[in-house]
Amino acid sequence: MIADVLSETEARMDRAVEAAKEDFSTVRTGRANPQMFQKILVEYYGTPTPLAQLASLTNVEARTIVISPYDKSALKAIEDAIRNTPNLGANPTNDGNIVRVTMPELTEERRKEYVKLARSKGEDAKVHVRGIRRKAKDDLDALKSEIGEDELVRAEKELDALTRAHVDAIDEALKRKEAELLEV
Numbered sequence: 001m002i003a004d005v006l007s008e009t010e011a012r013m014d015r016a017v018e019a020a021k022e023d024f025s026t027v028r029t030g031r032a033n034p035q036m037f038q039k040i041l042v043e044y045y046g047t048p049t050p051l052a053q054l055a056s057l058t059n060v061e062a063r064t065i066v067i068s069p070y071d072k073s074a075l076k077a078i079e080d081a082i083r084n085t086p087n088l089g090a091n092p093t094n095d096g097n098i099v100r101v102t103m104p105e106l107t108e109e110r111r112k113e114y115v116k117l118a119r120s121k122g123e124d125a126k127v128h129v130r131g132i133r134r135k136a137k138d139d140l141d142a143l144k145s146e147i148g149e150d151e152l153v154r155a156e157k158e159l160d161a162l163t164r165a166h167v168d169a170i171d172e173a174l175k176r177k178e179a180e181l182l183e184v
Helices: 002-025 072-083 108-142 149-182
Strands: 041-044 047-050 055-061 064-069 091-094 099-102
Touching: 002 108, 002 149, 041 072, 064 072, 072 091, 072 099, 108 149
Parallel strands: none
Antiparallel strands: 041 047, 055 064, 064 099, 091 099
């Protein structure tokens, strides 16, 4: 029973760390990265659709992404969705066949804003991991009548070690992202 609670908790925490890393990849750095466009939703025939399902994204230069839609009628919608995405700072151009997005150079001030955004995403991820820990603690407390006090204390120590390891993994990913953002 304890092992089930701990293994489920570890799996959920692993997913939370992966989600945090994915979130960090959407924060813009000095170079263009197709990952930055993964969470953009395009209004396609009245339905918000992820950009990756509507077009192929190609990184042609360090700061340029070419978006080739599968359906040319979606060009204008893709261009509008990119232009209206906050924190991207991109100005797309549409030549009738593709959308070309050239990312502007990052100023020091903009880099610091992105670091703040990354830290905010990191803190959200850590809060999520702590929420998973809280639920697992409640599940362990519910088992208190079936298991001994010593087993419960041991399980809580394992839970704390799991939580610490996952929070450290988020901090490490955040540190790498900050270094990448501040690199000129």
